[in-house]
Amino acid sequence: MVFIVGARSKKHYMLHAIIPHSAARNFPLLTVAGLLAVWNPKVEFMPQQELDELQLKLLKTMVYRLYNFSSFYKERMNAANVTPDDIHTLADVTKLPFMTKKDLREYYPDRLFTVPRREIVRYHASSGTTGKPTIVAYTRSDIEMWSESLARALSSIGLGPDDVVQVANTYGLFTGGLGFHYAAEKIGAAVVPASTGNTERQIQMIQDLGVTAMAATPSYMMYLGEVAEKMGVSIKDTTLKYGLLGAEPWSDKMRDRIQEWLGVTGINCFGASELAGPLWSECDHQCGIHIWRDICLLEIIDPETGEQVGPGERGEMVLTMLQKEAFPIVRYRMGDITTMETEKCACGRTHPRISRITGRVDDMLIIRGINVFPSQVEYCLHTNPEVGNEFQILVDRKGYMDEMMVKVELKPEAFTDNILELNALRERISSRLKSSLNVGAKVELVAPGTLPRFEGKAKRVVDRREI
Ligand code: ADP
Ligand code: ZN
Numbered sequence: 001m002v003f004i005v006g007a008r009s010k011k012h013y014m015l016h017a018i019i020p021h022s023a024a025r026n027f028p029l030l031t032v033a034g035l036l037a038v039w040n041p042k043v044e045f046m047p048q049q050e051l052d053e054l055q056l057k058l059l060k061t062m063v064y065r066l067y068n069f070s071s072f073y074k075e076r077m078n079a080a081n082v083t084p085d086d087i088h089t090l091a092d093v094t095k096l097p098f099m100t101k102k103d104l105r106e107y108y109p110d111r112l113f114t115v116p117r118r119e120i121v122r123y124h125a126s127s128g129t130t131g132k133p134t135i136v137a138y139t140r141s142d143i144e145m146w147s148e149s150l151a152r153a154l155s156s157i158g159l160g161p162d163d164v165v166q167v168a169n170t171y172g173l174f175t176g177g178l179g180f181h182y183a184a185e186k187i188g189a190a191v192v193p194a195s196t197g198n199t200e201r202q203i204q205m206i207q208d209l210g211v212t213a214m215a216a217t218p219s220y221m222m223y224l225g226e227v228a229e230k231m232g233v234s235i236k237d238t239t240l241k242y243g244l245l246g247a248e249p250w251s252d253k254m255r256d257r258i259q260e261w262l263g264v265t266g267i268n269c270f271g272a273s274e275l276a277g278p279l280w281s282e283c284d285h286q287c288g289i290h291i292w293r294d295i296c297l298l299e300i301i302d303p304e305t306g307e308q309v310g311p312g313e314r315g316e317m318v319l320t321m322l323q324k325e326a327f328p329i330v331r332y333r334m335g336d337i338t339t340m341e342t343e344k345c346a347c348g349r350t351h352p353r354i355s356r357i358t359g360r361v362d363d364m365l366i367i368r369g370i371n372v373f374p375s376q377v378e379y380c381l382h383t384n385p386e387v388g389n390e391f392q393i394l395v396d397r398k399g400y401m402d403e404m405m406v407k408v409e410l411k412p413e414a415f416t417d418n419i420l421e422l423n424a425l426r427e428r429i430s431s432r433l434k435s436s437l438n439v440g441a442k443v444e445l446v447a448p449g450t451l452p453r454f455e456g457k458a459k460r461v462v463d464r465r466e467i
């Protein structure tokens with residue numbers, strides 16, 4: 001009995017139609033060159049009831065471990081009047097307290113880690129709101145879980161050993177580069193670790209190495225298309241067929257454009273450094289991102305009341321990572337607004353899907369795939385004694401790239417008509433912003449009293465991008 005389900009890029013017929021789930025679980029993965037294979041059929045097609053049991057077992061084990069071995073979680077659970085013995089069903093997850101990014105910052109750098117240092121094999125970081133980054137840590141098994149999750153996702157699109165995956169996400173402290181790298185290697189694809197930038201070279205490599213999939217931000221994919229046109233290269237005529245796109249909000253309109261103009265199927269990918277990194281994607285039916293239930297317990301809540309909302313109802317995504325060792329994440333409020341779809345997908349996978357993210361509950365901006373909080377800009381600006389109280393962030397999209405400009409009001413005593421002095425100050429502020437935010441911003445210094453004042457909550461961000 002085989003898991004072959006049709007030629008890649010054609011509509012395929014899933015094995016569940018051929019053999020029943022119970023039988024499917026007993027078969028190993030079979031990969032045949034050029035044909036679609038399923039990475040982990042046993043889990044990906046697991047019937048709901050078994051998934052419920054598995055998820056509950058994982059949840060109970062994790063809550064028990066945290067209650068007994070982490071003073072942070074023990075205190076939190078005590079404050080919420082809950083102990084591991086109160087978790088009898090999956091619905092009991094709501095008894096556990098929420099976690100937010102604020103907790104991660106407060107317990108910086110490693111006070112939420114729950115394993116001894118010698119078990120940690122990797123660190124990553126994402127930018128924080130106080131100028132400090134948030135550090136995340138991984139054990140060997142955390143790295144394994146992360147690549148397993150994304151390996152399932154990449155296989156669900158039809159990628160495998162015949163593919164060449166160019167990773168145009170940043171390698172380094174950000175999770176995007178290494179995340180796709182490990183997963184693509186795991187499914188046997190050949191990886192081109194291009195990282196960001198040097199677009200002409202990226203296009204050259206697509207042509208020379210027969211790249212079939214590229215991991216990038218959607219805006220970089222569009223930019224690459226423009227540069228290719230300038231070079232006289234039609235991406236449509238290359239081997240590139242899949243864009244593994246995420247790390248920033250994008251729309252169906254943008255996907256249509258990428259697909260029509262570049263001939264590249266745009267696959268929506270999701271993850272965050274707190275969770276591990278990029279973890280999930282749509283399958284080739286492109287109808288929502290599959291969130292594996294053995295790895296993560298997904299909830300959607302009303303951000304005002306904290307109560308769960310039903311399938312299809314819009315709310316804030318809350319995630320509990322069920323297998324993380326070094327840096328557990330329980331009922332973490334992501335801030336992202338989406339819906340959960342629980343109907344079985346046309347691909348046969350039984351795990352829930354999230355729809356396109358339509359916004360955030362907080363004021364986080366995503367500039368070129370990098371999270372930027374206005375409070376982070378404020379903190380950084382105020383490390384300069386010349387800066388007054390008011391500033392404004394203007395975000396635009398030039399071509400397909402995000403551009404950020406920060407208008408900064410100076411204190412009266414710092415404002416001068418000496419252009420050289422002002423230029424030097426502007427340079428200093430600009431380079432501090434760049435190193436604190438990990439993304440460049442143009443800086444404009446303005447006279448005291450010239451920026452708008454607000455009676456209520458200040459509106460410091462003007463986002464003129466259209467996605
Ligand atoms: P990344 O390296 O993927 O940017 P971060 O932890 O820095 O990871 O940022 C995670 C945030 O990025 C998410 O909470 C979400 O707001 C945003 N994000 C990631 N992928 C997507 C996506 N496909 N669509 C919309 N927003 C996304
Ligand atoms: Zn699917």
